[in-house]
Amino acid sequence: MTSTITEASEIPDERELPEPSVVESKDFSAANLFHTYAPLAGIAILALVLLVWAPNSLSSFRLGNLGKYCAWALAAVGIGLAWGRGGMLVMGQGVFFGLGGYVMAMHMKLEAAGPGNVPDFMVLYGDATMPSWWEPFRSGPFTLFAIIALPAFVSFVLGSAILKRRVKGAYFAILTQALAVAFATLLVATIKQTGGFNGLNSFTTVFGHNLFDPAIKKNLYLIVAGLLILCLLIVWQLSRSRYGELLVATRDAEERIRFLGYDPADIKLVAFVVAAIMASIGGAMFVPLVGIISPSDVDASASIMLIAGVALGGRASLLGPALGALAVGLGQSMLSEQFPTQWTYFQGALFIVVLLFLPGGVASLWSKLTGVFPRRSRAVGATTPEPEVVS
């Protein structure tokens, strides 16, 4: 596996390159089985840690914190797909995180207010009348539907508009970042409808369950951890599918893909929408776990925190984005206890340092140190060939 120069006598102009990542179904050799199922084993280990070890070992407080990191990690897994494999540096995932979060928060706010009543902040800041578009969110099923459908719709419309116009690279990053800024500004400006700068908080129940009940808290944690594992499995299947190969090929040679008869915009749009839905689910789980969502959870700097975790873990690897987001979440908790105001600087510095010195993230450390290309998860995606930041 380290050397490809064997048996290549008939091939002139040979260079050291990764071994082909094709895993033929005919070939059931141990090595191939390992490389097909190693990512799956990684997910299984993470599942054991999150779903078995953590609930039995951590205090309720720590478990709640871990749940919050899992909510971020959900968004990060989507970013790994869109950025790591699709080459779209999505700098504004806070928008979709926020859509899911606010949808869930609106429902919980209405639950806390009780049937027929309006949320408390509308009495405080407004004239105690509720905008009509709040009304549907009294319904639990509608809320769950909206958590998926709203970001899917918004990302489809935005993605079509951006990608069909062939906006890419730095322009794509800046555009999505601007969306996050605009979204947060809009929330702040509409205090009577969305709670403004304070966001939405003081919830009591989630779908009829008492938020202060330790058993409910634990179940909420188990749900977010389970969803994280589920999303990892979805991305695993996507990346080993033909679509996954196509997405990586589009990332590396968009114009060439056009001459194979595909519209690159369509291929990227699928990844963009999937990433948006995952961010939205993360946001929706964030609210009952943390008890608040405010513009500062969805703005540009929150979006960069999500990206920083993905960059740290390794954007093109399967587990990298999730582990990176968990690590950044933990780092934020620990550092912000000691340096409450400086955390943002740490986070920005981390993002820059990782992209400068370790563009493939921690996931690429092993191959860097040993000089071996890992053949993980269909290899094409796992090894990031170009250390280009916004490609």
Added chain:
Amino acid sequence: MTQSFRGEDYIEVRDLTVDFDGFKAIEGVDVTFMQGRLHFLIGPNGAGKTTLVDALTGLVQGTGRAEFRNENLLTMKSHKIVRLGVGRTFQTASVFEQLSVLQNLDIAAGLHRKAAGLLLRRRKVPESVERALETIGLTSLANRPAGILAHGQKQWLEVGMLLVQDAQVMFLDETVAGMSTEERDETGELLQRIAGDRTIVVIEHDMDFMRRYADFVTVMHGGKVLAEGTVVEIQADPQVQEVYLGTAGEVVANG
């Protein structure tokens, strides 16, 4: 003309003009690419050969008409043109170097797949891919990354990708440039093998290669069609001799 024309599957280009901010790279070109023959497009550097192909494959905007199967190619997007059955290669081979030879072909074969099928893993090698591997002679290298292929082999892989795309029209941009003599011969034979009822258009600088394999030749000069005909007719054309073949020795050397 002495050729036998089998079908109606041709591209008819009429009054094609490509204007780059006032500079007319191509002006009023009329040319018809017929089915079943190796059609060579020659001319000195800057004659507009590649621009012509770019315009017909949606890479640059052109005015006029280019009709294929009752569609005007000039108004279509690149990927739609490919789906209509018109494929091309580029001067520099642009295979996916990280992917294996097989994966390259498989991706090219994908445009005929349903969207849902894309979400699954590849289970077996499609038949069209196996056939293409045979045709281009890369079966033994199927599982090697395309990046390790020799220059010539990469170009053959590109041709193979057009085969699995089921391209009825192939534009090959300087496919044999930089190839060894043996590779050129193999490429020529490959093209003759696959020509069948396809329309193959070869942009070329190599006069020897053209003489050996061309069924029909269009000579371009200064963005216009200078002459058309068989190799013999072209070589006998005094105009062509003057602007092109007269200095061909030098031009070809650096082409």
